[in-house]
Structures are given as structure tokens and as C-alpha cells.
Amino acid sequence: xxxxxxxxxxxxxxxxxxxxxxxxxxxxxxxxxxxxxxxxxxxxxxxxxxxxxxxxxxxxxxxxxxxxxxxxxxxxxxxxxxxxxxxxxxxxxxxxxxxxxxxxxxxxxxxxxxxxxxxxxxxxxxxxxxxxxxxxxxxxxxxxxxxxxxxxxxxxxxxxxxxxxxxxxxxxxxxxxxxxxxxxxxxxxxxxxxxxxxxxxxxxxxxxxxxxxxxxxxxxxxxxxxxxxxxxxxxxxxxxxxxxxxxxxxxxxxxxxxxxxxxxxxxxxxxxxxxxxxxxxxxxxxxxxxxxxxxxxxxxxxxxxxxxxxxxxxxxxxxxxxxxxxxxxxxxxxxxxxxxxxxxxxxxxxxxxxxxxxxxxxxxxxxxxxxxxxxxxxxxxxxxxxxxxxxxxxxxxxxxxxxxxxxxxxxxxxxxxxxxxxxxxxxxxxxxxxxxxxxxxxxxxxxxxxxxxxxxxxxxxxxxxxxxxxxxxxxxxxxxxxxxxxxxxxxxxxxxxxxxxxxxxxxxxxxxxxxxxxxxxxxxxxxxxxxxxxxxxxxxxxxxxxxxxxxxxxxxxxxxxxxxxxxxxxxxxxxxxxxxxxxxxxxxxxxxxxxxxxxxxxxxxxxxxxxxxxxxxxxxx
Numbered sequence: 110x111x112x113x114x115x116x117x118x119x120x121x122x123x124x125x126x127x128x129x130x131x132x133x134x135x136x137x138x139x140x141x142x143x144x145x146x147x148x149x150x151x152x153x154x155x156x157x158x159x160x161x162x163x164x165x166x167x168x169x170x171x172x173x174x175x176x177x178x179x180x181x182x183x184x185x186x187x188x189x190x191x192x193x194x195x196x197x198x199x200x201x202x203x204x205x206x207x208x209x210x211x212x213x214x215x216x217x218x219x220x221x222x223x224x225x226x227x228x229x230x231x232x233x234x235x236x237x238x239x240x241x242x243x244x245x246x247x248x249x250x251x252x253x254x255x256x257x258x259x260x261x262x263x264x265x266x267x268x269x270x271x272x273x274x275x276x277x278x279x280x281x282x283x284x285x286x287x288x289x290x291x292x293x294x295x296x297x298x299x300x301x302x303x304x305x306x307x308x309x310x311x312x313x314x315x316x317x318x319x320x321x322x323x324x325x326x327x328x329x330x331x332x333x334x335x336x337x338x339x340x341x342x343x344x345x346x347x348x349x350x351x352x353x354x355x356x357x358x359x360x361x362x363x364x365x366x367x368x369x370x371x372x373x374x375x376x377x378x379x380x381x382x383x384x385x386x387x388x389x390x391x392x393x394x395x396x397x398x399x400x401x402x403x404x405x406x407x408x409x410x411x412x413x414x415x416x417x418x419x420x421x422x423x424x425x426x427x428x429x430x431x432x433x434x435x436x437x438x439x440x441x442x443x444x445x446x447x448x449x450x451x452x453x454x455x456x457x458x459x460x461x462x463x464x465x466x467x468x469x470x471x472x473x474x475x476x477x478x479x480x481x482x483x484x485x486x487x488x489x490x491x492x493x494x495x496x497x498x499x500x501x502x503x504x505x506x507x508x509x510x511x512x513x514x515x516x517x518x519x520x521x522x523x524x525x526x527x528x529x530x531x532x533x534x535x536x537x538x539x540x541x542x543x544x545x546x547x548x549x550x551x552x553x554x555x556x557x558x559x560x561x562x563x564x565x566x567x568x569x570x571x572x573x574x575x576x577x578x579x580x581x582x583x584x585x586x587x588x589x590x591x592x593x594x595x596x597x598x599x600x601x602x603x604x605x606x607x608x609x610x611x612x613x614x615x616x617x618x619x620x621x622x623x624x625x626x627x628x629x630x631x632x633x634x635x636x637x638x639x640x641x642x643x644x645x646x647x648x649x650x651x652x653x654x655x656x657x658x659x660x661x662x663x664x665x666x667x668x669x670x671x672x673x674x675x676x677x678x679x680x681x682x683x684x685x686x687x688x689x690x691x692x693x694x695x696x697x698x699x700x701x702x703x704x705x706x707x708x709x710x711x712x713x714x715x716x717x718x719x720x721x722x723x724x725x726x727x728x729x730x
Contacts, residue, residue, distance in 0.1 A: 159534060201247055212230050289429065370435075398456055405459060409462060619645070631696070636703055
């Protein structure tokens with residue numbers, strides 16, 4: 110083996126080892142199921158899972174280049190039998206690994222120390238937000254890749270041929286992809302200022318060429334227009350029109366977060382929120398050491414590249430941090446990641462400065478090196494153990510799968526409403542990607558319900574009413590609505606009550622059982638009850654549903670505060686109205702009968718059953 114090959118191998122070995130450790134930690138937490146988590150960091154993941162599988166379009170600002178390249182990646186991965194739910198996360202992982210490789214290359218170039226460079230990417234990769242975005246379907250590892258590519262182009266020594274033109278071209282692509290990348294521009298200008306002055310003095314007309322190259326980054330936005338006009342399966346907004354495309358481009362929906370907080374207290378609260386997020390990512394001491402490392406690097410007299418890199422990274426991360434504190438009132442991962450990236454380079458520069466300062470004192474230098482290694486291992490172990498469980502909990506959240514199972518009970522020919530968000534995306538994934546739920550249309554909370562309620566059976570899960578109560582539906586439709594169950598945990602929204610065609614019985618009770626039946630499933634027993642209002646009930650009652658064994662002991666129950674999962678109190682019933690209800694009980698070999706009815710609780714805490722029915726259960730094959 111030649112000396113040059115040996116040097117290359119020695120330089121790459123730490124990189125390979127660091128990536129191996131990171132992948133060993135990342136892969137067990139890789140998202141392999143339709144997203145269901147409603148954690149703020151996961152809100153858009155389900156949408157991305159759908160879009161990259163069906164060549165659709167994402168929410169504003171559209172991120173068209175990411176969608177195009179990601180869709181290609183998912184198509185290739187699925188051709189190799191990677192599941193539709195997993196493939197988008199693998200695309201994010203690929204972007205992230207390429208980012209870490211670039212980060213290693215730049216750190217190695219700046220310091221000449223492969224172990225320091227590998228340690229930097231290892232610790233950076235273990236921070237919570239970096240780790241999370243490597244294992245879910247999101248845009249931010251691609252954003253980091255562009256940021257790192259710009260930093261390498263600006264800082265590489267000797268300069269890359271045509272550096273200013275490459276920076277303009279890739280910078281335009283980056284800003285078109287995610288607007289936050291504009292905040293690296295001052296840092297890049299500082300890094301290449303001598304080259305820029307030469308261009309201005311000798312070829313000022315070439316500034317127009319730089320501008321034109323930057324504008325080329327906007328070309329992928331044609332994708333949004335073309336997909337909308339071709340009737341793609343999952344298109345966000347109305348990018349098929351110029352006004353709709355403009356709304357996507359400027360990200361009009363995010364405008365509520367942009368701007369100076371309304372008061373000094375709000376500014377302080379925003380600074381605290383952003384700072385605490387940074388501290389959560391890299392700890393307070395990690396933030397301090399990274400900042401100190403960048404400051405120390407700026408005054409490194411023996412290494413011009415270290416000075417330039419420290420200055421560039423301090424401005425890059427500082428601009429992102431300051432804008433986030435004073436002009437953006439929600440947590441934005443792109444800005445946080447840009448800040449923590451600079452801090453991670455600060456760790457590398459600080460360690461490099463310590464080792465350089467002890468060059469003439471080998472024994473102390475060895476001790477300092479050992480201390481740094483132990484400190485880094487302890488820091489990395491802390492990050493890994495703290496983040497692994499929380500990230501796995503997010504990527505393994507089964508709410509999406511449970512929502513798909515729930516939606517499978519939707520009557521054919523119905524329109525199912527789930528508010529825009531993770532549960533909506535889970536059903537969208539089932540329909541648009543997996544091809545399940547045929548005959549069921551999916552809409553979100555912005556649909557035209559006035560039209561839908563007259564054209565189709567409008568159905569929504571019972572949990573919807575926590576955020577969109579009956580009064581919300583009546584405001585949307587403009588008429589009174591009547592709720593009844595159509596399947597377990599599914600409620601129909603109707604503008605006409607259902608009435609009995611038979612004469613009302615002569616009864617002293619306000620409510621009677623019109624009909625009932627029990628059905629045995631593979632793991633549950635479903636009780637269907639049709640209640641009948643003999644007359645408008647004068648008081649509200651609760652429902653008890655008990656599964657009994659042969660001795661009459663209760664082995665399971667599904668009590669509700671009111672019929673229709675608690676959303677249809679008796680005092681809202683009309684005379685002669687039939688209200689359909691479903692109750693679920695676990696299937697058990699000990700089940701003998703179901704005892705159900707209506708009850709009230711008195712002021713002294715005692716219960717009184719006012720309607721009681723018992724039916725046998727027979728789940729034998």
C-alpha cells in the first residue's frame with residue numbers, strides 16, 4: 110500500500126467509525142410506520158410520507174426541489190422492497206449522512222485532525238434535533254446539507270474554481286428550498302470578501318451573472334404548477350393558479366410567526382424559549398464551550414483558515430439565533446440546527462486550540478487529550494441515553510395505525526372528516542399510498558360542509574368533538590345537526606334526525622330500547638343499540654355497559670357519560686327520534702351476557718339504574 114493511500118485510509122477511518130456508531134443508534138429509531146405523533150416536531154411528517162410516495166406537493170413554501178429529489182429516492186427505495194412508510198425516512202437519513210460527511214471534511218480541512226473532526230460529527234449527530242431529523246420524513250437534513258455545502262465552498266482552501274458562481278447558484282437553490290438559508294449569506298460574504306472585491310473591481314457586470322445564477326434556484330417551483338395542473342393525488346393549496354403559487358412561494362401561512370414580538374415581555378419570553386431549546390439540544394455548558402471555541406478561533410494567529418472559519422461560523426449561527434430570538438415567535442428547526450451546527454464546530458475549534466497550545470508540552474498535551482476524550486465520551490453517552498428513548502417514542506407512536514384501523518369501519522360511500530394534522534395524514538397515507546379504504550372520501554376541517562352534508566354521509570371520529578364540537582359543525586353547516594354513531598367510535602353528522610316509522614309505545618319512560626344486537630369480532634364484542642325517545646327527555650342520563658360472566662360478575666365495561674360517546678345528551682333528543690349507539694367490549698371466553706342501560710348519579714354519590722337490559726353473548730365459532 111502506498112504512503113498516500115495509507116494516509117487517506119487513516120484520515121477516513123475515524124469518519125467511518127463515527128458514522129457506524131451513529132447509524133447503529135439511528136436505525137433502531139427509524140420511522141417505519143405511518144406517523145401518528147402529534148408532538149410539534151412531528152406535525153408535518155405524515156404529510157411528507159404521503160407526498161414523497163405519490164409525487165405530490167408539500168405545504169408552503171412547497172419545498173419543490175426536496176420533493177422532486179425525495180420522490181425519486183422513495184421510488185428507487187420502494188423498487189428495492191423498502192416499505193412506503195420507511196422509504197421517506199431513509200431519504201432523510203441519506204441527506205443527513207451526506208451532511209455529516211461534509212461536516213467531517215470541513216472540520217478536517219480546518220484543523221488537520223481526523224479524530225477531532227470525527228468527534229465533532231459524532232456529538233452533533235447525537236443532539237436531539239439532528240438525530241430526530243435523520244430518522245423521520247422531514248426537510249431539515251436536506252436543509253443542513255445545503256448549508257454545509259455552502260460553508261465548504263466558502264471556506265475551502267485552496268479556493269474552489271469559480272467559487273463565487275457556485276455559491277450564487279447553490280445559494281439560490283438553498284434559499285428557494287428554505288428561506289432561512291438567507292441568514293448564512295452575510296457569513297458567506299465575509300468568508301469570500303477578497304474574491305468578491307476583486308470581482309467588483311475587475312468584472313462588475315458579473316454581479317448580474319451571480320444574480321441570474323441565484324434566480325435559477327426558483328425553477329423547481331414549476332413542479333408545483335405542473336403537478337397541480339396534472340391533477341396529482343396530493344397537492345397542497347392551489348399552486349395551479351398564479352396567486353396560489355405565490356402564496357406557496359412566500360409561505361403566507363407562516364407570516365403569523367414572523368415579526369418583532371409585541372412587547373418587551375414577549376421579546377424576553379421568546380429569547381428564553383429559543384435559548385432553552387438550544388440548551389436542550391447541546392446543554393448550557395455545551396453552548397458555552399461552542400461559543401468560546403468560535404471566539405478563540407477568531408484570534409488564532411497561526412492559522413488563517415481557522416480564523417476565517419470561526420468568523421464565518423460565528424456570523425452564520427449568530428444570525429440564525431438572533432433572528433429566531435427577535436423576529437420569529439415559534440420554534441423553527443432550520444434556525445436551531447444552523448445555530449447548533451456552529452456550536453459543534455466551536456467544540457472542534459476549542460479542542461484544536463488547546464492541543465495546539467500544548468504542542469511544546471507533550472506530557473500535559475497527552476493528559477489534556479485524555480481528558481477531552483473522556484469528556485466527549487461522557488457528553489456523547491449522556492446525549493445518546495437521553496435522546497434514544499424519547500425519539501423512539503415519537504417514531505413508534507401507533508396513533509396513526511390506530512386511526513387507520515378506526516377508519517376501516519367507515520361505511521362505504523361516506524365522507525370522513527379528520528382535521529388537518531397527523532391523524533388526517535395517516536388516513537391519507539392509507540388511501541393515497543396503500544390504496545386502502547376504497548369508497549371512503551377524506552376531507553379536512555376546511556371542507557365545504559354545507560354541500561357535503563346534503564350529498565353524502567358525513568362521518569367523523571368521536572375524538573373530533575374535543576376540538577370541533579357540535580356548535581362548530583352547526584356554524585359550518587348553518588343548520589342544526591344531529592349526532593348518531595355509525596360504527597365504533599365513528600359519528601355521523603346529519604341535518605335531519607332519524608325517526609321511528611312505528612307508532613310510539615305508551616310508556617312512562619322517556620327512553621326505550623328500539624333494537625339491539627351484539628357482534629363478536631376477533632378481539633372484541635360490539636354492542637349496537639338503537640335508543641328511542643318516546644318523548645323529549647327532561648334530564649340527562651349516563652350509559653352503563655357491562656360484560657358479565659356466568660355468575661353475573663362484571664369482567665369488562667364501556668360506560669359513557671351520555672350516548673354517542675358522550676356527545677349526545679338525552680335532553681337534545683326529539684320525540685320519536687332514534688339515536689344509534691355502539692359500545693366495545695373485549696372478547697373473553699368467560700363472557701356470558703351484556704347488561705346495559707341508563708343510570709343517574711344522585712347528590713350523595715349513589716347510583717340508580719333507570720333502564721336495564723340484559724342480552725346473552727355467544728361467541729362460539
